[in-house]
Amino acid sequence: MIYANAHDIITDDVFVALPYLSRRADVFLKIEGFNPAGSIKLKTALGLIEDAERRGSVSVGVPVIESSSGNLGIALSSICAAKGYPFTCVVDPNTSESAIAHMRALGAEVVTVRKTDSNGGYLHSRIAYIHERLQRQPEMVWLNQYANPANTRAHYERTAKNLLAGLGRIDHLFVGTGSTGTFVGCASYLREHSPHTRIVAVDSLGSVTFGAAPGRRWIPGLGASRRPELCRPELAHEVVHVPEEDAIRECRRVARATGLLVGGSTGSVLAAIARREEEFRDRPRVAAISPDLGDRYLKTVYDDDWVESRFGTVRTAETPCLVGAPEGG
Numbered sequence: 001m002i003y004a005n006a007h008d009i010i011t012d013d014v015f016v017a018l019p020y021l022s023r024r025a026d027v028f029l030k031i032e033g034f035n036p037a038g039s040i041k042l043k044t045a046l047g048l049i050e051d052a053e054r055r056g057s058v059s060v061g062v063p064v065i066e067s068s069s070g071n072l073g074i075a076l077s078s079i080c081a082a083k084g085y086p087f088t089c090v091v092d093p094n095t096s097e098s099a100i101a102h103m104r105a106l107g108a109e110v111v112t113v114r115k116t117d118s119n120g121g122y123l124h125s126r127i128a129y130i131h132e133r134l135q136r137q138p139e140m141v142w143l144n145q146y147a148n149p150a151n152t153r154a155h156y157e158r159t160a161k162n163l164l165a166g167l168g169r170i171d172h173l174f175v176g177t178g179s180t181g182t183f184v185g186c187a188s189y190l191r192e193h194s195p196h197t198r199i200v201a202v203d204s205l206g207s208v209t210f211g212a213a214p215g216r217r218w219i220p221g222l223g224a225s226r227r228p229e230l231c232r233p234e235l236a237h238e239v240v241h242v243p244e245e246d247a248i249r250e251c252r253r254v255a256r257a258t259g260l261l262v263g264g265s266t267g268s269v270l271a272a273i274a275r276r277e278e279e280f281r282d283r284p285r286v287a288a289i290s291p292d293l294g295d296r297y298l299k300t301v302y303d304d305d306w307v308e309s310r311f312g313t314v315r316t317a318e319t320p321c322l323v324g325a326p327e328g329g
């Protein structure tokens with residue numbers, strides 16, 4: 001297959017069965033990390049950029065700015081490099097060094113804000129920096145993933161459509177929430193095209209998106225210290241808040257059980273499924289979205305010293321499985 005651009009390489013039809021996770025359900029993980037930007041955010045980035053192009057606000061030479069915990073920044077760096085748009089990404093100390101190096105290698109300017117906001121996160125600080133920068137450089141275009149409907153639309157038109165087409169029937173969907181674009185896009189699509197699907201939004205403990213108490217978080221991707229404007233909580237049948245330790249444990253468990261190294265937010269989604277597993281009846285088909293792979297987390301989620309210094313204990317694959325080994329396994 002020949003592609004005109006690296007950012008045209010989107011794999012939206014890859015699923016892995018996870019029989020180890022449940023005896024009562026068929027669980028499928030939609031793998032979003034097999035593209036050159038390495039995450040689901042390539043679809044978000046393309047949606048945001050193409051929308052800005054349609055409106056005429058972005059063209060060659062016009063500087064673009066966005067706030068990201070890493071993945072959207074990498075995807076935008078890739079697209080902006082190919083299109084000739086100077087790109088500035090505003091990140092925080094939870095963004096991995098490799099994500100920052102990746103963006104810089106693609107020609108982006110990366111600015112790290114270090115001030116935690118009153119909710120223990122950095123989102124307010126990242127956005128405050130963007131406002132300040134826009135004052136100084138009014139020609140810059142802020143894509144604003146947190147409020148831009150083009151974010152949601154990308155997942156309505158691509159992620160959700162391909163999810164349902166690929167699996168045929170989905171009884172439960174577990175989906176993580178950061179900007180909430182994936183959740184709102186997928187939930188809107190499934191409520192129209194598969195109304196029986198039970199939608200579970202998965203957030204990090206410490207995130208305020210669904211009105212829970214703020215707290216310190218370390219793993220980029222899920223959660224926010226300020227509710228994204230896009231969020232529509234009424235689309236979820238249930239919200240599960242997962243402590244980051246549980247996400248780490250599930251990342252390590254799926255790695256040992258299947259050979260698949262997944263990113264931190266995938267661990268959160270799998271932890272939410274494990275938590276609800278006993279309630280599954282009549283062998284449902286359960287879908288979960290894996291936004292990225294684990295190579296970006298080797299120095300965090302998969303590093304014993306990093307985990308020990310933040311969470312006190314290292315939970316390994318030896319931790320007893322919540323549901324035991326698969327039949328005949």
Ligand SMILES: Cc1ncc(COP(=O)(O)O)c(C=O)c1O
Nearest residue numbers: 071178179180181182221265291
């Ligand atoms: C690894 C990872 N998981 C989950 C998400 C959340 O996706 P969304 O912003 O669409 O809610 C992100 C967003 O950056 C991410 O990078």
